[in-house]
Amino acid sequence: xxxxxxxxxxxxxxxxxxxxxxxxxxxxxxxxxxxxxxxxxxxxxxxxxxxxxxxxxxxxxxxxxxxxxxxxxxxxxxxxxxxxxxxxxxxxxxxxxxxxxxxxxxxxxxxxxxxxxxxxxxxxxxxxxxxxxxxxxxxxxxxxxxxxxxxxxxxxxxxxxxxxxxxxxxxxxxxxxxxxxxxxxxxxxxxxxxxxxxxxxxxxxxxxxxx
Ligand code: PRP
Numbered sequence: 012x013x014x015x016x017x018x019x020x021x022x023x024x025x026x027x028x029x030x031x032x033x034x035x036x037x038x039x040x041x042x043x044x045x046x047x048x049x050x051x052x053x054x055x056x057x058x059x060x061x062x063x064x065x066x067x068x069x070x071x072x073x074x075x076x077x078x079x080x081x082x083x084x085x086x087x088x089x090x091x092x093x094x095x096x097x098x099x100x101x102x103x104x105x106x107x108x109x110x111x112x113x114x115x116x117x118x119x120x121x122x123x124x125x126x127x128x129x130x131x132x133x134x135x136x137x138x139x140x141x142x143x144x145x146x147x148x149x150x151x152x153x154x155x156x157x158x159x160x161x162x163x164x165x166x167x168x169x170x171x172x173x174x175x176x177x178x179x180x181x182x183x184x185x186x187x188x189x190x191x192x193x194x195x196x197x198x199x200x201x202x203x204x205x206x207x208x209x210x211x212x213x214x215x216x217x218x219x220x221x222x
Contacts, residue, residue: 012058015203015210018078020066020087024195027103028082035217070095070198079203080211085193086172090132096204098211099197099218108135108190111179112161112168117187119167120146126167129153129160136170139190158182 019025029042039061041052052061064072069083070093081095086108088097110120110128119126123144129151130136140148151166158178160166170190179185197218199211 013207014053014058014060015080015207016060016062016078018069018072018081018083019061019063020069020081020083020195021063022066024066024082024084024104025063028101028195031101031103031218031221034221035214037214067091073198073200076200076202079200079207080214081198082195083198085191085196086132086135088196088198089138089191090134092134094201095198096201097196098199098204098215099222101195101197101218102222103195105192105194106172106174107186107192108132108170109173109186110139110168110170110188110190111158111173111184111186113183114185116161116167120187123147124167125149127151127165128168128170129157129166130170131155131157132170135190139170158184 019028029039032038037057037059039052039054041049042061050062066083066087069081070088070091072078073081073095074093082101084104123146125147127149128136128140131153133150133152136150140146153160157169157171160169161184162182168187172193173179173186204211
């Protein structure tokens with residue numbers, strides 16, 4: 012039996028994913044050690060390997076087959092646009108991708124004004140404004156704390172993740188339009204899905220039964 016390799020997006024999502032996996036008998040003792048600097052973890056018994064990567068890199072590892080399976084947010088899947096199979100909605104980390112800004116920006120959106128849109132997700136923002144709304148905008152890529160952009164005058168609106176909405180509220184911003192709902196998804200490499208179909212389908216079916 013060859014090892015199946017699973018790539019997880021570092022952080023809270025990886026912890027929640029391992030909790031979900033443990034419900035279907037998939038676990039990895041090595042990974043529970045919070046102090047470890049190891050990058051690759053093995054469960055010999057189950058023939059599984061796990062590694063933690065930056066969320067944005069998970070679809071890359073899966074597309075190239077360095078990981079057979081990945082768990083990552085829908086936001087990252089959409090942004091990276093990799094050729095991978097999205098197989099299960101794990102219903103973890105539920106939130107929304109939204110266009111946000113001050114209430115005054117509503118009019119600019121309504122009248123399809125040429126505005127500046129700041130986002131950590133330039134592809135998602137571009138797809139939304141160009142392909143769905145047919146509105147020409149200037150997209151500005153940022154790397155975090157995107158809510159700052161409309162406050163300091165870098166952009167009129169942002170495209171960002173909204174979970175509780177408290178970051179928006181505390182900064183005088185609001186949801187102006189919803190782009191799409193988000194949650195963590197299990198993704199699979201195209202070739203692995205064919206070569207290891209039985210093992211991967213078994214994991215998918217067990218996960219679906221506990222979600
Ligand atoms: C995310 C997101 C928002 C915030 C939304 O940022 O980009 O800023 O969480 O959550 P809320 O609706 O519950 O307030 P994150 O904390 O990941 O960091 P970042 O701003 O540096 O991207």
